[in-house]
Amino acid sequence: MDLSYILNELGEDREHYFNAVSPPILQTSNFVFRKVEDLTAALENEMGGYLYTRGLNPTIDILRKKLAALDGAEDCLVWNSGAAAIFAGIMANVKSGDHIVSVKAPYTWAQRTFDVILPRFGVTTTYIEGGRIENWEKATKNNTVLYYLESPNSWDFAIQDIKAVADLAKKGNIVTMIDNSYCTPLYQRPIEMGIDLSMQTATKYIGGHSDVIGGVLTGSGKMMKKIFDSEYLNIGSGLQPFNAWLLIRGLRTLPARLERISHTTREVVAFLKGHPKIDGVLFPLDETFPQYELAKKQMQGACGLLTLIIKTQKRESIVNFCESLKHILMAVSWGGHESLVVPKCCGIAPNDFDSGNKEHRYVRMYVGMEDPQYLISDLDQALATVV
Secondary structure, three states: HHHHHHHHHOOHHHHHHOOOOOOOOOOOOOOOOOOHHHHHHHOOOOOOHHHHHHHOOOHHHHHHHHHHHHHOEEEEEEOHHHHHHHHHHHHOOOOOOOOOEEOOOOOOOHHHHHHHHHHHHHOOEEEEOOHHHHHHHHHHOOOOOEEEEEEOOOOOOOOOOHHHHHHHHHHOOOOOEEEEOOOOHHHHOOOOOOEEEEEEOOOOOOOOOOOOOEEEEOHHHHHHHHHHHHHHHHHOOOOOHHHHHHHHHHHHHHHHHHHHHHHHHHHHHHHHOOOOOEEEEEOOOOOOOHHHHHHHHHHHOOOOOOEEEEEOOOHHHHHHHHHHOOOOOHHHHHHOOOEEEEEEEHHHOHHHHHOOOOOEEEEEEOOOOOOHHHHHHHHHHHOOOOO
């Protein structure tokens, strides 16, 4: 399906809403029925029509169709946050006594689900270095039901061989789920590589303007129906119509934004690699990246998230660098129009800081929509404070 068609036409039956170019926000909680039999049918199968916006809504359905098509998936559900999408995707596929294999150090709220919530119900998780397929094989048990991937992750950008993991899972009838937030479906297509559930946080590149939070799950129609009938309706954390409208708006410019961000990122990476105060740059599509060949094989792009390693013995130098930036903001998340940094040391007590541990000197940077030289000049003057 053509990308331009997906972003600009798919799901948009304009004759149903006065031929408006932009779809309306159907800000309604419920829907009217003229016949009892129609209401009965809707109550029996909420995914078959419109009953109550906690389930389906026309504005949200336009977004669902587009996001499913972008992933090459049969269907899609959208949530009020990426964390909600992760939680539902996991909970729908485990029961008491089951076992999960996950990449080490996944997204905070995925790990919180594995470490805090699931153990209450007798579900255990084994964390592995996911870059080696034999690690998945060794960690798999008779009661393993779910493989959880995050490729790349959002700090050191560790990558898994997605197709190899999916193929291994299919042999054991194990469900696979991936966090594809880093690449988006434009730059990586997990469903086509055999993954069952592809998740992305729509807060990032889909929204694109740092003004909306959302989460996406795509997969087979059967899997989406299973999740819809249980976790989706029961948790009640589905996306709201206004936020769906904002995400539809964000999708219109997604390819153009990613192209510009990717171009600027390459220039920023080149600058940082040549700077004397930088001890290294982690970026999946840079030839110095440890898994560069695998990244090239399964990723069509890498957008704007990178990690720079400050060359210093002092935590204060990293703090000074971040606080000296004049235009690049210090904040979590990524994917909007603004460039951002987050120092790893913000989560490390000052007395525990170890300059010999490169991770303690990480500063994650998101490259936004600004001109390359604007960002480079800001980085250069802030790096001058590093001693």
